[in-house]
Every structure is written in structure tokens, then in C-alpha cells.
Amino acid sequence: MTVKVLVVDDSKLARIVAGKAIAALQPDWVRVEAASAAEALTIVGAEQIDLAVLDFNMPDKDGLELAAELRAAHPNMPIAVITANVQDEIVARVRALNATFVAKPVTQDALGGFIAGAALRLKKAGV
DSSP states (O other), X not given: OOOEEEEEXXXXXXXXXXXXXXXXXXXXXXXXXXXXXXXXXXXXXXXXXXXXXXXXXXXSSOHHHHHHHHHHHOTTOOEEEEESOOOHHHHHHHHHTTOEEEXXXXXXHHHHHHHHHHXXXXXXXXX
């Protein structure tokens, strides 16, 4: 079965950068992009998404709000929240949602730990 990763960021360039890093780490995974939290929720409602990489700072709803909604609907989905806003409070809030904090700039190294852990969790879950 193909693993689908949802990349949510209001910046097209940021989605491309994150997508390239994910493709380098897991070339067989299918990447689905959303430019907003609302678009992301529509996608998650319409198709099977296995993990999500969310930008923190978006205009309609921040990544933590979106992560909380995704977590409520999909308790075991691996979720990463990416941001340049590296404050203890933000990191703590991400972790409280059982999500992974990833600091920007998004690189293959920065996403590596999250992607490796997600791959392992998905494999154990039979995805």
C-alpha cells in the first residue's frame, strides 16, 4: 500500500522544499499538498492520509489548531509541525498534541528523524 503524506503550508516554496526533503527520504511515498488548514481538512476528509507535515504559521488556522483537529480524528497519525518560531511554549504545545516539532529551515536532516519514526510506526500498523 502506498503511504500518503500531506504537506500543509501557505507558502508554495515551503511546500516544494518540504516535498523534496520527504522525496529524498522516502521516494515511494506520495505527497499531497494543501495551501491552508481548510484545504487540508477537505483532503483528509476525502482520502486516506497516513501522516502530515504542517506549517505552524498560516493565515486561516495555525498548525497547532490543525494538528489538534487531525489528532482528534486520527489518534495514531504521525504529525510534524514545522516553524521558525522556536519557543519553549510552542515546542511544549506541539509535544502535548503527541506531534513532532521540526525547526525551519526544513531540510532532509531536520525531517529525517520524524520521517524515520513515522515510517516505523506505519509499518507496525500495517500501512
